[in-house]
Amino acid sequence: MSEIITIKQGLDINLLGEAEKVIQxxxxxxxxxxxxxxxxxxxxxxxxxxDRVKAGTSLFYDKYRENIKLTSPVSGTVKELRRGEKRVLLxxxxxxxxxxxxxxxxxxxxxxxxxxxxxxxLLSSGIWPVIRQRPYDVxxxxxxxxxxxxxxxxxxxxxxxxxxxxxxxxxxxFQTGIDALKKLTKGxxxxxxxxxxxxxxVFSGIKNVQVNYFKGPHPAGNVGVQINKxxxxxxxxVVWHLRPQEVITIGRLFNEGRYNAEKIVALTGSEVLKPTxxxxxxxxxITEIIRDNIKEGKVRFISGNPLTGTKIDKHGFIGFYDSQxxxxxxxxxxxxxxxxxxxxxxxxxxxxxxxxxxxxxxKYRLDTNFHGGRRALxxxxxxxxxxxxxxxxxxxxxxxxxxxxxxxxxxxxYEVAEEDFALVEYIDTSKTEIxxxxxxxxxxxxxxxx
Amino acid sequence: xxxxxxFVDKIKPNFQKGGRxxxxxxxxxxxxxxLFVPNKTTTSGSHIRDYIDMKRTMGWVVIALVPLLxxxxxxxxxxxxxxxGVTATLWENFFFGALKVLPILIVSYVVGLGIEFMxxxxxxxxxxxxxxxxxxxxxxxxxxxxxxxxVALATAFAVIIGKEVFGGTGMNILNPALTARAxxxxxxxxxxxxxxxxxxxxxxxxxxxxxxxxxxxNEPIESLPSVSDMFFGLIPGSVGETSTFLxxxxxxxxxxxxxxxxxxxxxxxxxxxxxxxxxxxxxxYVAPENTYMAIPAYYHLIMGGFAFGxxxxxxxxxxxxxxxxxxxxxGVLIGVMAVLIRVLNPAYPEGMMLAILLMNVxxxxxxxxxxxxxxKKRLKRFQKAQLATT
Numbered sequence: 046m047s048e049i050i051t052i053k054q055g056l057d058i059n060l061l062g063e064a065e066k067v068i069q070x071x072x073x074x075x076x077x078x079x080x081x082x083x084x085x086x087x088x089x090x091x092x093x094x095x096d097r098v099k100a101g102t103s104l105f106y107d108k109y110r111e112n113i114k115l116t117s118p119v120s121g122t123v124k125e126l127r128r129g130e131k132r133v134l135l136x137x138x139x140x141x142x143x144x145x146x147x148x149x150x151x152x153x154x155x156x157x158x159x160x161x162x163x164x165x166x167l168l169s170s171g172i173w174p175v176i177r178q179r180p181y182d183v184x185x186x187x188x189x190x191x192x193x194x195x196x197x198x199x200x201x202x203x204x205x206x207x208x209x210x211x212x213x214x215x216x217x218x219f220q221t222g223i224d225a226l227k228k229l230t231k232g233x234x235x236x237x238x239x240x241x242x243x244x245x246x247v248f249s250g251i252k253n254v255q256v257n258y259f260k261g262p263h264p265a266g267n268v269g270v271q272i273n274k275x276x277x278x279x280x281x282x283v284v285w286h287l288r289p290q291e292v293i294t295i296g297r298l299f300n301e302g303r304y305n306a307e308k309i310v311a312l313t314g315s316e317v318l319k320p321t322x323x324x325x326x327x328x329x330x331i332t333e334i335i336r337d338n339i340k341e342g343k344v345r346f347i348s349g350n351p352l353t354g355t356k357i358d359k360h361g362f363i364g365f366y367d368s369q370x371x372x373x374x375x376x377x378x379x380x381x382x383x384x385x386x387x388x389x390x391x392x393x394x395x396x397x398x399x400x401x402x403x404x405x406x407x408k409y410r411l412d413t414n415f416h417g418g419r420r421a422l423x424x425x426x427x428x429x430x431x432x433x434x435x436x437x438x439x440x441x442x443x444x445x446x447x448x449x450x451x452x453x454x455x456x457x458x459y460e461v462a463e464e465d466f467a468l469v470e471y472i473d474t475s476k477t478e479i480x481x482x483x484x485x486x487x488x489x490x491x492x493x494x495x
Numbered sequence: 496x497x498x499x500x501x502f503v504d505k506i507k508p509n510f511q512k513g514g515r516x517x518x519x520x521x522x523x524x525x526x527x528x529x530l531f532v533p534n535k536t537t538t539s540g541s542h543i544r545d546y547i548d549m550k551r552t553m554g555w556v557v558i559a560l561v562p563l564l565x566x567x568x569x570x571x572x573x574x575x576x577x578x579x580g581v582t583a584t585l586w587e588n589f590f591f592g593a594l595k596v597l598p599i600l601i602v603s604y605v606v607g608l609g610i611e612f613m614x615x616x617x618x619x620x621x622x623x624x625x626x627x628x629x630x631x632x633x634x635x636x637x638x639x640x641x642x643x644x645x646v647a648l649a650t651a652f653a654v655i656i657g658k659e660v661f662g663g664t665g666m667n668i669l670n671p672a673l674t675a676r677a678x679x680x681x682x683x684x685x686x687x688x689x690x691x692x693x694x695x696x697x698x699x700x701x702x703x704x705x706x707x708x709x710x711x712x713n714e715p716i717e718s719l720p721s722v723s724d725m726f727f728g729l730i731p732g733s734v735g736e737t738s739t740f741l742x743x744x745x746x747x748x749x750x751x752x753x754x755x756x757x758x759x760x761x762x763x764x765x766x767x768x769x770x771x772x773x774x775x776x777x778x779x780y781v782a783p784e785n786t787y788m789a790i791p792a793y794y795h796l797i798m799g800g801f802a803f804g805x806x807x808x809x810x811x812x813x814x815x816x817x818x819x820x821x822x823x824x825x826g827v828l829i830g831v832m833a834v835l836i837r838v839l840n841p842a843y844p845e846g847m848m849l850a851i852l853l854m855n856v857x858x859x860x861x862x863x864x865x866x867x868x869x870x871k872k873r874l875k876r877f878q879k880a881q882l883a884t885t
Contacts, residue, residue, distance in 0.1 A: 058543070203543075279877040345542065352541045373543065376536050379500055383532035384550040391546040395753040397555050398546055413536040417548020418528055418621050421665030424552065425817040426756055439817060440866055455870040463540075470541045474552055480540035 049240035050274050052261030054433040056394055056468055058203040059408045060351065061315035062372070066210050068309060068322045073329035076119050077127075077136040077362040078104055082355075083174060084484075085183045085491065086113070088134050096123045101148030101170055101304035104137050113184055115365075116171025118306030118327040120146040136362065152302040155225035163228050167295065170304045174365070175291035176229075179269065179278050181491045182462035185285045193232035193276050195286040198248050199239040199259075201266035202350040202467075206311035206322065206368050208289045212247050215293055220251055222296030227253045230285070237271045248289075264433065269465040273434050278459045290368055310334075310363060314351075314372035315410040316344045323370075325363070331370055332360050343375040345413050352467035353480070376414025384417065391416075394431070394472045420475040431468040436460065438469055442479060445486035450493050458490055503527055521615035525622040553624040555752055559745035560631050560807065564600070566741055567734035568592035571639040574694045574731050578701035592639070595695050596734055599634040602643045606650040607633075614659045623664035625671075625813070626654070632672035632807060635735025636800065636848075637679065638687065639695040645683055649675040669855045670814045676848055688844070693731035705732055706798045707837065707844035710787045719790075725797045736803040739796070746806035755810045758822040763805035764796055766830025771795045774838055787838045795834050804833070804847040814855040821861040829854045 080088040087108040092098060098117040106114035121141040129135045150170045155163055164187050167173040178185040185191070198208050212219060226234055233255045238246055240258025249256070257275060259265045268286045278284055290308050297305040306327040313320045318338045325334065331346060347354035348364040351371050355364055363370060388398030392409040400409075428438040436457040444452035463480040470479035509515050510523035527533075528550070537544060572588030583591075607630045615622040633650060657674035658667040680687045690704040697703045706719045720730045728738025736742075749755030771792035778788030795801055809815060809829050816825035829850045836846025843849070 060543075277876065279873075279880045281877075282880065345536075347542055351543045354542065356538065356542070371542075377534045379531035379534050381499070381531050384548055385554060388546060393546045395545070395547045395552075397551050397752045397754065411543040413542050414532070415535045415537060415544050415548075416532060416546045417544075417550065418524075418533055418535075420549045420621070420623055421663065423549065423623075423625065423665045423813055425812045425815070426758075426819055426822070429819060435869070435872070437818060437866055437869060440862075455873065456866070457869075457873055467541050471543065472545045472547070474545075474547050474549055476544065476548065478540055 049258040049260050050271075051240075052259060052265040052270060052274075052433045054430055055201075055262035055264055056431050056472070057201065057262045057405075058351075058392065058411075058471070059406065060203045060313075061408045061410050062313050062317050062320045063204055063408075064206065064311040064313050064320040064322050066207070066322065068324050070324040071329075071334050073141075073325060073331075073333050075124065075138055075140060075330040075332075075362070076117075076121075076326060076328045077138045077330070078115050078118070078328050079136050079362060079364065080105065080115075080134050082365040083107075083115070083184060085109070085181075085488070088115075090126065090134065090137070092123045092137070094123055094125060097121075098123060098139060099146045099148045100306065101150065103171060105134075107184075110184075110186065112168050112187060113173060114168070114171055115174060116148070116304055118304070120144075138362075147303040147305075150298060150302050150304070153299050155221060155228060155299050158225075158228065160228045163225050166298060167225075170298055172294055172298055172304060175294060176285050176287050178283050178285050179272060179462065180283070180459035181487045182464075183491070186283075189283045189285075191230050191232065191283045191285040193284050194226055194230050194234045195237065195268050195272055195275075195284060196235065196254075196289065196292060197237045197266055197268040197271055197286070198246075198289050199237070199266045200350075200368075201263035202352050203263070204311070204313035204320075204369065204371055205266070205350055206309070209246050209248070211309045211322070211368070212289050212293065214247075215296075216247055216250060218293050218296035218300055219248075219289065220253075220296070221299050222292035222294070223251060223253050225295050225299055226287075226292070233276075235271065235275055237268075237275075239266070261433075264431075264465060264468060267464055269460065269462050270433055273436075273460055277435075280454065280459060282459075288366075288368070291366075308368065310367070311369045312338070312372075313369060314347075316340045316342070316372040316374055327365060328362050330360060330362050331357070334370065335359065335372070339372060343377070345373050345375050347371040347373065351411070352471060353464045374410065374412040376412035376416075378414070380414075415476050417474075417476055419477070422475050422477060424474045427472060427474065428469045431472055432465075434460065434465065438466070441486075442466075442477075442482060445482050445489075448489060450490065453486055453490060458486055462487070500531065503530065518616060521620065521622055522612050525612065525615075528621070549624045552754055553627045555754055556628045556749065556807075557631050559748045559755075560628075560635065560735070562741045563635055563735040563738065563745060563803075564596070564631070565589075566728060566738050567635060568596050570728060570737055571595050571695050571734060573729065575696055578694050578698040578703065580698070592695075595639045596634055598643055599637065599641060599646050599734075600631070602646045603633040603650050604630040606647045607654050610651060610654045610659070614663060618663065620663070625664045629653070629671040629675075633675050636672065636676050636733050636803070636808075638692040639734055640692060641679070641686060645679055645686065649678045649682075652678045665813055667813055668859075669852055670808055670811045673808055673848055673852055673855075677852060680848065693733075703731055705844070706730065706794075710790065710837075711841075711844040713784060713786050716786055716790055719794075722794075722797070725794070733800065733803075736800040739802040742802045742806050749806070749810070755806070756812070756815070756822055758819060759810045759815055759826040760805050762823050762826025763809050763830040763833075764802075766827035767795050767801060767805075767834045768792050768830070769827075770831045770834045771838075774834070785838070795837070799837075799845045800847040801833060804851055805830070808847075808851050809854070814858065816858040816861045816865075818862050818865040821858070821865045824861050824865075825854055825858055828857070 088105040090105045099120040119141040124140045125138045127136040176185040236254040240260040349367040391398040432438045441456040569589045571592030576583040653671045653675035694703040750757040774788040832850035833846040
């Protein structure tokens with residue numbers, strides 16, 4: 046087993062500001078759970094401003110799937126329910142206590158629990174939402190029996206955290222998490238590692254999993270690509286997926302009996318003075334994390350990586366699923382004849398800028414400018430170069446634009462999520478918003494099928 | 496630079512909604528974005544974007560075409576002076592040709608872009624850059640003496656009927672520049688074919704037939720220009736199509752930059768060469784008198800518009816096949832059709848234009864079958880999975 050699967054189509058975007066491998070603990074003054082992080086969830090709030098909560102106390106549940114709830118990552122006081130347009134709930138903000146208190150869910154050895162007991166524990170502690178599913182890339186349905194579970198233990202997106210470093214020393218609790226997951230599927234747990242490195246990884250001793258190796262440029266680390274290569278999702282089938290730190294959170298639930306929301310986040314990007322790893326908790330405000338560590342000028346804060354992350358402000362919160370904060374320069378400037386200049390510093394997948402003469406390892410400072418206007422989808426064969434699926438990306442996108450449900454299904458929409466199209470969106474000459482189109486297609490499909 | 500920016504910002508409100516010149520909004524936008532890359536930033540999805548945009552892409556195709564235009568101008572002069580038996584300097588040749596070709600280029604751009612701007616304004620779109628290439632291609636594929644009113648008419652026809660009625664850039668079925676050429680070919684055949692049109696202001700006594708024309712009338716192979724003349728382009732013909740050498744350099748440039756499809760270029764040449772070889776083999780048995788069958792197969796690739804069509808026309812991403820597999824099929828069929836028309840059709844000496852237009856029409860069908868194969872594969876996997884569970 047464990048042959049190396051090589052991904053050919055893709056692109057590594059080398060940016061300045063990779064995190065130095067040092068972990069700095071930071072205490073944040075606020076934490077928040079953001080309902081918009083959970084696609085398709087309609088929040089029914091269980092707390093009010095001023096309420097006292099412990100770590101693990103329920104904050105809200107999903108109106109459509111009432112057993113799915115989200116709990117507080119810290120103990121403290123509910124400071125604000127922040128709402129946006131049409132009173133949509135954006136953030137439940139909690140001011141933490143100095144002394145942390147926890148809801149007790151009881152320690153247990155997952156090997157001795159039944160599938161139902163494990164699911165019940167995950168649901169009541171609010172940890173369940175870390176498990177997501179394909180198709181549609183939404184929170185997994187506890188009633189489903191997934192044909193397999195996939196864990197991508199490496200991330201190839203720009204400036205992504207190194208999970209070997211993040212998980213280092215936590216192999217045991219990781220194993221507990223795997224043991225719990227093992228009870229949830231009759232199929233295989235795929236643990237996907239970066240191939241070709243040769244060195245032993247912190248994941249190499251893990252049992253109850255099938256280890257697969259992947260090699261090649263981004264998106265080799267995307268779980269969607271790995272599913273497509275190992276065991277593609279057919280109509281009617283479900284697979285679940287999660288990330289290494291989320292497996293650890295599950296492991297801690299069984300070892301400690303608590304929702305321990307601790308997580309390591311990489312602070313990255315060209316506009317960070319000292320990029321580093323931060324020990325924090327789910328939903329931390331970034332105010333303290335970025336303090337005195339950002340370069341002058343107009344910058345963009347992103348929770349997540351530059352290709353798929355969410356824009357937040359300088360007092361924004363880290364997203365539930367994110368293990369990375371990226372700070373990039375804003376691109377709101379006019380560049381005279383920018384499209385015609387030689388462009389030695391302009392990174393491009395095409396060789397139309399002279400930056401391709403630099404060695405591939407050169408790192409770039411990229412900003413948030415579109416670098417061009419919105420145009421018709423003219424160029425062909427471009428998307429396929431960074432899309433390692435057995436799927437025709439342009440045809441699928443056109444099916445989504447025309448809302449042709451049957452064509453979407455035929456062309457493989459069940460196998461993809463927004464993040465799989467992130468590179469396609471990055472290189473697209475027409476500057477189309479492809480990721481939000483894909484989400485639109487997935488939502489439409491989910492509505493049609495329910 | 497800042498002064499220009501300030502000026503643009505100052506006059507901009509006049510062209511926006513409610514402004515005095517609102518009807519020129521798209522035009523203003525086109526000029527503004529020509530001067531400045533917009534300051535628009537990403538909001539969701541990928542926060543960083545590749546530096547490439549449509550202007551860069553189309554700009555580089557034009558750069559690949561510039562050597563052909565310059566050489567074409569010189570060659571127009573060279574052929575003219577040759578027909579009169581006059582020796583002229585490089586600059587005399589170039590100057591003569593430039594006077595013939597530049598007006599065609601200007602008419603093509605003014606008419607085409609004028610219509611594009613109008614349609615963009617009516618639709619409320621930004622002006623697409625596609626015509627920067629189409630407008631540059633038109634003067635390269637017409638005979639040097641083409642009257643300007645014909646160029647104007649053909650360009651208008653190509654842009655309106657060939658492109659805008661289908662919904663504009665990205666929606667057209669046929670290559671716009673070739674649509675203009677086909678319009679001229681069928682509307683004014685006497686100005687587009689024969690022995691007289693390929694050399695500007697030709698001396699009457701001089702034979703102006705192209706290699707293809709000679710072959711159509713079964714003249715012996717010895718009467719054709721030398722291989723090196725045909726390869727480097729010292730022959731009569733449409734303005735930009737004669738130099739296979741410069742076309743290949745342009746093609747290489749497009750392939751290296753990642754703009755042009757090497758699959759299409761390669762497969763057109765392969766298809767044409769393959770069929771020509773086959774004709775070489777069977778020629779002596781089926782039609783010994785047909786010199787067109789007997790010429791060395793590679794002649795096809797350096798004569799007429801074959802190379803130009805393969806590199807610059809067949810590769811138009813909008814009208815070509817869109818899938819990678821489809822591109823191979825599409826390309827081979829263009830090469831095959833072009834040689835087939837040349838050799839077997841008694842009326843047309845050149846087949847490249849019709850071959851490409853024909854395959855433009857069939858490209859969606861090719862793609863359909865390629866995509867269907869993918870869909871069937873997925874369906875099969877689904878059925879297999881269902882069998883396994885029951």
